[in-house]
Amino acid sequence: MIEARDTGAPETGRPAGGRDFRPEDDGKRGRRKKKRSPKLLWGAVAGAVAVVAAAAAGAVVLTGGDDDKSAATGLSNGPGVLPTAYTPQMADRQMARIAQRSADQRPMTQGEVFSNETKTVTYQNYSFTLAGSQLSGDCKSVTWGQRLHDDLAKAGCSQIARGIYVSQDRKYVGQFAAINLASQEGADQIVRVMDPATKSGFVLPLLAPGAPKFGGGFSAAYAQAYGHYTIVTWVQRAGGARPASLNEMIDISLAVEKPADFVWGRLPDEGNGR
Structure with a gap:
């Protein structure tokens, strides 16, 4: 388990140095317990994802399936800023x-990553709606x-x-990104280089019409390699x-990491080599 840490970004007025952000409520020091859904029937999951992806392919035009269509729907890039707190995690076995x-x-297809199941995402008392992808x-x-x-x-x-998510009470905004790389080694390196301590860069936030602005002030990011x-x-x-x-x-x-479930559907079945 990896602890999130405060990177001392300028917006917080705190010195740099990767200090832990210590929550006052339960003494767990910001540890992020990963949510794991049961993923035992690999073949069935892969088939379901394939069906969802095929069914959603025709909806790409409506949801901004590429850069040109995104511009037509009012989607844009936010400022190039770094998160205040960052938790890196390398790929597991x-x-x-x-x-x-x-x-x-x-x-990847847009309909696969942002399927109907991820248009609304929840965790505990938090509920978010996909505002754009x-x-x-x-x-x-x-x-x-x-x-x-x-x-x-x-x-x-x-x-x-x-994708950009907005909570139903409009008090929170979330960004999700999936980066397709050639290898797990490369995926691990991108997790490392995006650490704000390196000041090497980050993903640009996606902005959607009517959604609260994202990027200024305090933010927390969690990056993990999932295979490639x-x-x-x-x-x-x-x-x-x-x-x-x-x-x-x-x-x-x-809640916002729900679209990452598409990766599980891409795992080949161990029995038949798919």
């Missing part, structure tokens, strides 16, 4: 079967930072899917106010 993109060659084949255009751009190119970045994918969940209070506890940000992130 469960994802070894898709450690290489050569074992998972089908490109975008799938880009130009990794450089939806990220910032020269070193990050260089590492994305070296890691064979081919796609980045992004890097998944980023980035959350904040609307307006960027500092939360009373980092556990508040953790709970929000556990």
